Amino acid sequence: MGRVRIFCRTRIAVYRKYCLGRGIDVKNLSLVEVINGIKPLDERKVEEAAQHLDQLTKPPGSLGRLEEVAKQLAGIRGEVKPELGRKAVIVMAGDHGVCEEGVSAFPAEVTPQMVLNFLHGGAAVNVLSRHTGADVVCVDIGVNAELEHQSLYSRKVRYGTANMAKGPAMTREEAERAVMVGVELVAELVGQGYGLFATGEMGIGNTTASAAILAVLGGADVVSAAGRGTGIDDARLQHKQAVIRRALEVNEPDAADPLGVLAKVGGLEIAGLVGVILGAAHHRCPVVIDGFISSAAALIAARLAPLSTAYMIASHLSQEQGHARLLEEIGLVPMLRMDMRLGEGTGAVLAFPLIEAAVKLVKEMATFADAGVSTGTEEH
Known part of the structure; x- marks a missing residue:
C-alpha cells in the first residue's frame, strides 16, 4: 500500500494548497458550508448569452438543446463564452x-x-x-x-x-x-x-x-x-x-x-x-x-x-x-x-462533445452583422 499512500499524500497536499490559496480552511470545511456556498446561476449572463445566440446566423432557437446548454453554461461560469477547462x-x-x-x-x-x-x-x-x-x-x-x-x-x-x-x-x-x-x-x-x-x-x-x-x-x-x-x-x-x-x-x-x-x-x-x-x-x-x-x-x-x-x-x-x-x-x-x-x-x-459543441457555437459562429446576412427584419 506504500505507493498509494505516497500518491494520496501528494494529492492531498495539492488540495490543501489550492484551498489555502483561496481562503478555505480545509480542516473546518463542513457540508453545511459547502451547501450554503452554492449560489444561483448568473441570470444576467444567461440573458446576455440568449441575446448573443439570437444574433447568430440561424433562426432563433433553431439549435434547440444546444442553445439551452450554452445559456446554462454562461450562467454557471459567469461568462457568455465560457472556458470549461x-x-x-x-x-x-x-x-x-x-x-x-x-x-x-x-x-x-x-x-x-x-x-x-x-x-x-x-x-x-x-x-x-x-x-x-x-x-x-x-x-x-x-x-x-x-x-x-x-x-x-x-x-x-x-x-x-x-x-x-x-x-x-x-x-x-x-x-x-x-x-x-x-x-x-x-x-x-x-x-x-x-x-x-x-x-x-x-x-x-x-x-x-x-x-x-x-x-x-x-x-x-x-x-x-x-x-x-x-x-x-x-x-x-x-x-x-x-x-x-x-x-x-x-x-x-x-x-x-x-x-x-x-x-x-x-x-x-x-x-x-x-x-x-x-x-x-x-x-x-x-x-x-x-x-x-x-x-x-x-x-x-x-x-x-x-x-x-x-x-x-x-x-x-x-x-x-x-x-x-x-x-x-x-x-x-x-x-x-x-x-x-x-x-x-x-x-x-x-x-461531453455535445456540451463542448454548445460552447463552440457561441464562440465561433458568425453573427448576422459579421456575415453580412439579412435578418429578415430590416425595413425596406
Whole structure:
C-alpha cells in the first residue's frame, strides 16, 4: 500500500494548497458550508448569452438543446463564452452489504476486479473517455478489499456498507464523510485545471440502494423503482424488490432527511457522487449526470441543496427501470436516448462533445452583422 499512500499524500497536499490559496480552511470545511456556498446561476449572463445566440446566423432557437446548454453554461461560469477547462469523469467505487441477500447477477467480488480494470484502462468508460478526451478519476471510497495502484485515489471511508436489509447501511457520520470525499476531490481537481465533471460509479448491488432511495425520496412504489440491474431474471427481481421493502421497513428512512436516507439505504459511492455534484456546484462548474445510480445521487444532492440542480446536465435516459422517474423528480431532461444501462459514467462521457459543441457555437459562429446576412427584419 506504500505507493498509494505516497500518491494520496501528494494529492492531498495539492488540495490543501489550492484551498489555502483561496481562503478555505480545509480542516473546518463542513457540508453545511459547502451547501450554503452554492449560489444561483448568473441570470444576467444567461440573458446576455440568449441575446448573443439570437444574433447568430440561424433562426432563433433553431439549435434547440444546444442553445439551452450554452445559456446554462454562461450562467454557471459567469461568462457568455465560457472556458470549461479539462474534463474528468469521477468513478466512485464501493461495495454493498445487501449483496449477501442475492440481489445481483454478479458476486460482490466483481467490484474490486472492475476497479482494477478501470485503472488498467480496459473498461467501457476508459474507451469512451479516451474517445472524448476526458480523464478517468477512479476513487476507492468503500471497496471491500485492499487495492493498490499508483493512479487510484484511495479515500476509503469503510470496507463496504452493512446489509441495509438488516439495519442502516452506514452511520450518518460515515455518510457525511463520504459526501465530503467527493466535495474535496472536486476542489482538488479544480485546482488542477478541471472544470467539466461527470459522475460515474462501480458497486455491485448499487441499483438496489438507488431503487430504495427513489422509493423514499421520489415516493415511487418498489415495483416501479427496482429494475433488473445487472440482468436478473423475474424470480430474482421479485426477491430484490422484497429485500428493498424489508430495508425500508427495518430502517424507516425519512424523506425529509435526505442525508439520513443516504445513510440508511444508500451506498458509499452514491454518497461520494453527492459530494461531487455539490462540490461542482460550489465551484461553479457544470456536472454531467450519468444513469440510474448517478441520478439517485443527484436527487439526494438536489434535496440537500436545491440550487445545485442548476449545475446539473442530464446525459442520457438509462434503460434501467426508474431512471425516468428520478430525472423527473430532479427536473432534468436527458440529452441522449441510447438504450444504455451500464453505468460507470459511460453515458455522461458521451455527452461531453455535445456540451463542448454548445460552447463552440457561441464562440465561433458568425453573427448576422459579421456575415453580412439579412435578418429578415430590416425595413425596406
